[in-house]
Amino acid sequence: MASRDSAKAPCRDRGRSALLTLAAVLIALPIGAMAAVAQLRGHGGPVRALAISADGQSAISSSFDSTAIRWSLTRNAAEQVLRFHSDAVNAVALLGEGRAATAGADGRIAIWTFGKAEPDAVLEGHTAPIVALTVSPDGATLASASWDHTVRLWPLAGGTPRVLDEHTQNVNGVAFTADGRALVSVSYDLSARIWPLSGAQTPTVVPMPTPLNAVAAGSDGEIAVGGADGKVYFLTVGGARAGEVAAGPRPVISIAISPDGSMVAAAGIGGAVAVIDRKTRTLARTLVGPGLPVWSVAFLPDSRTLLTGGADNIIRRWNAATGELVDPLLVETAGDPLAAYAGDRGAEVFRACVACHTLGADQANRAGPTLAGIFGRRIATAPGYKFSEALKRLDIVWTPETVSKLFEVGPQVYTPGTKMPEQRIGSEQDRAALVQFLERATKR
Ligand code: HEC
Numbered sequence: 323m324a325s326r327d328s329a330k331a332p333c334r335d336r337g338r339s340a341l342l343t344l345a346a347v348l349i350a351l352p353i354g355a356m357a358a359v360a361q362l363r364g365h366g367g368p369v370r371a372l373a374i375s376a377d378g379q380s381a382i383s384s385s386f387d388s389t390a391i392r393w394s395l396t397r398n399a400a401e402q403v404l405r406f407h408s409d410a411v412n413a414v415a416l417l418g419e420g421r422a423a424t425a426g427a428d429g430r431i432a433i434w435t436f437g438k439a440e441p442d443a444v445l446e447g448h449t450a451p452i453v454a455l456t457v458s459p460d461g462a463t464l465a466s467a468s469w470d471h472t473v474r475l476w477p478l479a480g481g482t483p484r485v486l487d488e489h490t491q492n493v494n495g496v497a498f499t500a501d502g503r504a505l506v507s508v509s510y511d512l513s514a515r516i517w518p519l520s521g522a523q524t525p526t527v528v529p530m531p532t533p534l535n536a537v538a539a540g541s542d543g544e545i546a547v548g549g550a551d552g553k554v555y556f557l558t559v560g561g562a563r564a565g566e567v568a569a570g571p572r573p574v575i576s577i578a579i580s581p582d583g584s585m586v587a588a589a590g591i592g593g594a595v596a597v598i599d600r601k602t603r604t605l606a607r608t609l610v611g612p613g614l615p616v617w618s619v620a621f622l623p624d625s626r627t628l629l630t631g632g633a634d635n636i637i638r639r640w641n642a643a644t645g646e647l648v649d650p651l652l653v654e655t656a657g658d659p660l661a662a663y664a665g666d667r668g669a670e671v672f673r674a675c676v677a678c679h680t681l682g683a684d685q686a687n688r689a690g691p692t693l694a695g696i697f698g699r700r701i702a703t704a705p706g707y708k709f710s711e712a713l714k715r716l717d718i719v720w721t722p723e724t725v726s727k728l729f730e731v732g733p734q735v736y737t738p739g740t741k742m743p744e745q746r747i748g749s750e751q752d753r754a755a756l757v758q759f760l761e762r763a764t765k766r
Contacts, residue, residue: 361647362629362637364391364400364677364689366744369631371455372620373416381620382422383631384411387743390424391689392436393637393677395622400677400689405710405741406432406441413455415464417478423464425452431466431476439708439741445476447483454495454536459502467493473507473517486517488525495537495577497545499559506557508534508547516545516561526561536577538586540600546586548574554588554598565603569596576618580625585642587628589616595630597642607645611638668759671752674745681763690742693764696720701737712739722757729753 367387374381380401384390390404390411409427416422417433421442425431429448432441450470457464457478464476473486473493491511498505505517510533515525532549539545544564545557550573556564572592579586585606586598595609595616609630616632621642628642639648659676663669678690685692691707701718702709716737718724729747733740747753 361639362393362398362400362677363635363674364393364403364743365389365631365635367410367635368615368617368633369635369637370410370412370617371414372618372629372631372637373414373422374620374622374629375416376418376623378623378627381629381637382414382416382424383618383637384414384424384426385631385635385743386410387635388426389741389743390414390422391743392422398677402436403678403689403741403743404432404434406444410451412451412453413466415455415457417457417464418461423455423457425455425466427451429468429470431455431464433478439710445483447474447485448472450492453492456496456498458498459500465496465498465505467496467507469493471509473505475505475519486515486525488515488527489513491533494535495547497537497539499539499545500541500543504559506537506539506545506547508537510534510550514545514547514557514561516557516559528557528561528563530555535573535575536588538577538579540579540583541581542583544579544583544600546577546579546588546600548577548588550574552590554586554596556600556603567596567598567603567605569598569605570594570608576616578619578621578628580621580642581623582625584625585621587619587621587642589619589630589632591615595619595628595640597628597645609640609642609645611640611647663759663763666755666759667752668755668757669763671747671756672759672763678742681760693760696725696764697722697761710739710741713737713741722761725760726753726757729756 365385365387367385369383371384381393388407391400392402407426407428411424411426413425420436422434431445433443434441448468448470452466452468454467466474469492471489475484489509489511491509493507493509495508508514512530514528517525532551534547536548543559547555552570553566554569555566558564569588570590572590574588575591576589588596597606599606616630618631620629626643628640631637660669678688680692683694687707691704699720701716702713728736732746733742734744
């Protein structure tokens with residue numbers, strides 16, 4: 323079934339432009355308006371997707387700001403900004419062995435080796451935004467879901483992808499079953515499909531009462547899907563319905579099952595994050611915080627800690643068992659780098675930068691170069707940091723005036739082609755406070 327009913331295209335474009343408008347509005351939010359105590363801050367737009375490494379030490383996030391960021395969860399630092407896509411990055415997957423995949427509204431998938439500035443490979447074929455990625459349990463196959471109505475299975479060793487094209491509407495989510503023998507896809511077309519990956523190739527079609535936005539598979543084989551009606555539906559691997567729980571009044575857009583199988587987290591477009599007790603099929607608690615809507619949820623291997631990413635560009639850490647926010651800055655091993663500047667407005671503004679930039683001459687580069695000795699230095703000359711070619715070609719010397727200008731007009735305008743995610747500081751006072759703070763804190 324390869325029907326590409328053109329009547330559906332406007333619907334897809336409407337959804338997409340609504341998302342892009344939302345992203346544009348949020349990118350323009352002044353940094354100073356954010357909460358004072360940061361979690362993982364670095365994106366210049368809503369955090370759209372999250373993936374956590376098997377050892378729980380690192381994570382990767384992607385954003386409407388067209389970047390992905392690799393994080394150290396132990397140091398609360400951004401280690402690399404991955405910039406390749408020309409539009410929102412909707413999906414990420416960790417491939418193991420220091421590799422990751424990102425996919426975006428540009429319909430492309432980029433395969434990365436950490437530390438390298440450019441992708442190793444780019445997978446092309448989808449003809450509309452890609453909105454979900456997942457990797458098979460054996461690490462050999464990457465699955466992508468797209469608004470072109472298809473799912474593609476890409477052999478990571480290379481070769482042509484298998485195209486699963488039975489859905490008649492946008493495919494919004496994909497998950498491999500824990501045994502790796504089947505793939506589940508969910509769509510606006512009121513169905514989930516369970517595709518056997520060997521033997522008979524015809525999928526089990528599970529009709530559903532609502533359009534579906536997200537899917538997760540548990541380690542015991544159970545499947546959870548999130549619906550536009552605000553409900554989480556449970557399915558068996560065979561496709562039988564196995565219960566449902568109302569997560570909230572608005573569509574569920576992201577879903578995760580804790581590794582131990584006890585909890586399901588379901589994020590809603592307008593509401594909070596529902597934590598569902600899977601055994602009793604009841605709503606255990608609702609996480610309410612800033613940064614709504616929440617676009618992404620992911621559990622750490624401890625099955626307790628939940629990361630959420632949402633509209634205020636910040637990644638938050640929650641204790642899903644108690645519903646409380648965990649503030650990583652308070653437990654950071656190296657201590658809060660800005661503690662010495664308590665009460666300084668400029669230091670508060672710098673909380674938006676601290677994940678990526680250190681200040682002292684003895685501190686290493688993070689995802690961005692150290693800002694030690696920044697004033698009077700020519701752009702892209704900090705020693706030991708691999709700047710983008712775009713930045714190296716610019717003729718700027720960093721002064722209080724040029725740094726202030728950078729965040730008045732935004733890095734994309736002032737330093738086109740930069741890898742730094744877009745962000746602006748709207749208030750003149752906040753820009754002044756930031757550069758005064760930098761003058762003190764970056765002196766060599
Ligand atoms: C998500 C990570 C990230 C965040 C957050 C971030 N930056 Fe950057 N920044 C970078 C990267 C990456 C570069 C290098 C860009 C390139 O090579 O294209 C950079 C470059 C810079 C430069 C130019 C440095 C030089 O030596 O030429 C300055 C100045 C700067 N950032 C200041 C800031 C300030 C101030 C903030 C907070 C308001 C901030 N950045 C937030 C990642 C970030």
